[in-house]
Amino acid sequence: MTDMRCGYAGDRDETLIAYLYDDIDPPARAAFDAHLAGCEPCRTELEALGGVRTTLARWNPPEPKSLAAATPHSAVRTPQWWRDIPAWAQVAAALLFLGVSAGIANLDVRYDNNGLAIRTGWSKPAAQSAAAPAAAGPIGVASPSGVGQGFSPASKADLVALEQQLRTEFRSSAAAPALAATRPAASDAEILRKVRALIDDTERRQQRELALRLAQAITDMNAQRQADLRRIDLSLDGVQNKVGVAVMKTTQSLNSLNYLVRTNQRQ
Amino acid sequence: MTWTDEELVARSISGDAESFNELILRWERPIYALAYRTIGREEDARDVCQETFLRAFRALPGFRGQAKFSSWLYRIALNLCRDWLRRERRAPVVQAPEDVDLMELAAAAEPSESIEDLVARKDLSRAVERAMALLPEEQRTAIVLKEYHGLTFQEIADLIGCPLSTVKTRLYQGLTVLRRELAKNAAGPKGPALQR
Numbered sequence: 001m002t003d004m005r006c007g008y009a010g011d012r013d014e015t016l017i018a019y020l021y022d023d024i025d026p027p028a029r030a031a032f033d034a035h036l037a038g039c040e041p042c043r044t045e046l047e048a049l050g051g052v053r054t055t056l057a058r059w060n061p062p063e064p065k066s067l068a069a070a071t072p073h074s075a076v077r078t079p080q081w082w083r084d085i086p087a088w089a090q091v092a093a094a095l096l097f098l099g100v101s102a103g104i105a106n107l108d109v110r111y112d113n114n115g116l117a118i119r120t121g122w123s124k125p126a127a128q129s130a131a132a133p134a135a136a137g138p139i140g141v142a143s144p145s146g147v148g149q150g151f152s153p154a155s156k157a158d159l160v161a162l163e164q165q166l167r168t169e170f171r172s173s174a175a176a177p178a179l180a181a182t183r184p185a186a187s188d189a190e191i192l193r194k195v196r197a198l199i200d201d202t203e204r205r206q207q208r209e210l211a212l213r214l215a216q217a218i219t220d221m222n223a224q225r226q227a228d229l230r231r232i233d234l235s236l237d238g239v240q241n242k243v244g245v246a247v248m249k250t251t252q253s254l255n256s257l258n259y260l261v262r263t264n265q266r267q
Numbered sequence: 268m269t270w271t272d273e274e275l276v277a278r279s280i281s282g283d284a285e286s287f288n289e290l291i292l293r294w295e296r297p298i299y300a301l302a303y304r305t306i307g308r309e310e311d312a313r314d315v316c317q318e319t320f321l322r323a324f325r326a327l328p329g330f331r332g333q334a335k336f337s338s339w340l341y342r343i344a345l346n347l348c349r350d351w352l353r354r355e356r357r358a359p360v361v362q363a364p365e366d367v368d369l370m371e372l373a374a375a376a377e378p379s380e381s382i383e384d385l386v387a388r389k390d391l392s393r394a395v396e397r398a399m400a401l402l403p404e405e406q407r408t409a410i411v412l413k414e415y416h417g418l419t420f421q422e423i424a425d426l427i428g429c430p431l432s433t434v435k436t437r438l439y440q441g442l443t444v445l446r447r448e449l450a451k452n453a454a455g456p457k458g459p460a461l462q463r
Binding site for chain 2: 011013014016017018020021023048049051052053055056057058059060061062064
C-alpha cells in the first residue's frame with residue numbers, strides 16, 4: 001500500500017497509522033513531522049485517512065431496545081430463580097404443599113360453637129378429648145369475617161412457652177431411663193399414662209407449629225398480593241406513558257411528512 | 268464512592284452480586300457497541316452482549332487480574348463474535364432499510380436538527396456500516412477496537428494475539444479500503460450493494 005513516490009526510510013504505512021492515531025513515540029513523531037513537511041503524497045493520504053476517521057465517528061449503533069433487560073442480571077439472580085415464577089403458580093405450589101402436609105399430618109379442622117379447632121396426628125379423637133382442653137383445645141378462635149383472620153398470631157411468649165415445654169420434655173425423657181432402672185416394677189397403667197401425655201404434648205407442638213406456618217403463609221400471600229397489585233399499577237402507568245409517547249411520535253412524524261410534502265410541492 | 272473495575276471484580280468474587288451488576292451497567296453499552304459493529308445485527312449483538320456477561324460471571328472466580336477487566340471482557344465478546352461469524356459463515360449483515368422510516372427518523376431527531384440533516388446523517392451512518400461490512404474480520408476488529416474503544420495498539424495486539432506491527436498494518440489496510448468505499452458511496456446515490 002505504500003505510495004511508491006514516497007521515499008520514507010522506515011515502515012511508512014505503520015508510522016502513518018501511528019501518527020494518525022497519535023499513538024507514536026515522540027522521536028518517531030518528530031521524524032515523521034519532518035518527513036511530512038516535504039512529502040505531498042503522505043500529507044494527502046494522512047488528510048484523507050483523517051477524513052475517514054471523521055466519517056467513522058458518525059456511525060453509531062442503533063439504540064438497543066431493551067439492553068438492560070437483556071443483560072444477564074439473571075446470572076446474578078440465579079439463586080432467586082423462583083422470583084420469575086408467576087405469583088399464582090407460587091400460591092398454587094404453596095397450597096399444594098399445605099395440602100400434602102395436611103394429609104400426612106392427618107389434619108382435622110373443626111369449626112363449631114367453640115370456635116375453630118385444628119388437630120393433627122393419627123390418634124383417635126376420643127383419646128384427644130381426654131386431654132386438657134385448655135392446652136389441646138383450639139389454637140385460635142374464628143371471627144365472623146373468616147378463618148384467615150381468626151388465627152391469633154403466635155407471639156414471642158408462645159414461642160418461649162414452646163421452648164420451655166420442649167426443654168421439660170427433654171429433661172423428662174433423659175430422666176426416664178434412670179426412673180425405669182430404679183423402679184422396674186412400674187405399672188402398665190402408669191406407662192400408658194406417660195405415653196399418652198407424650199403423645200398429647202407432641203400433638204400440641206404440631207398444632208402450634210401448623211398454626212405458625214398457616215399464619216406465615218397467609219402473611220406471605222397477602223404481601224405477594226400487595227406486590228402484584230403494585231406491579232400491575234406500575235405496568236398500567238408504563239402502558240399509559242408508552243401510548244403518550246407513541247401519540248407524540250405519530251404527531252411528530254405527521255409533521256415531518258407534511259414538511260416533506262410541502263418541500264416537494266415547492267420543488 | 269466509585270469503585271474501580273478491579274475492586275468490583277474482587278467484591279463480586281467474594282459474593283457481592285450488586286458489584287457484578289455495577290460492572291454490567293458500566294460495560295454493557297461498550298460491549299453491545301463492539302458486538303454490533305463487529306457482526307452488524309442488533310438482535311445478535313444483544314445476544315452476544317448477554318452471553319459475554321454470563322460467561323464473565325461464570326468465569327469470574329478464575330479471573331486473576333493478569334489483564335484489565337475490560338480487556339478480559341472484550342476478549343470474551345470478540346471470541347463470541349468470531350464464533351457467530353463462523354457459525355453464520357458470512358460477512359456482517361447490514362440492516363439498512365431501503366426507504367427512510369419517518370416514524371423512526373422523527374423519534375431520532377435532535378431538537379435542533381432539520382429533517383434534511385437527519386436524513387443525511389442516517390445515510391452517512393448506513394454508508395459506513397456497509398463499507399465496514401466489506402472488510403475482512405481482522406481489519407474490522409482492529410478498526411472497531413481502535414476507533415470506537417480507544418485501545419492502544421499494544422492493547423489490541425494483546426487482545427487479539429498478534430504482533431504490534433500486524434495491528435498497524437491491518438488498520439492501515441482497513442482504513443484504505445474504507446476510504447475507497449466511502450468515496451464510491453459519495454459518488455453514487457446508493458453506494459455499494461449490501462452484502463448478504
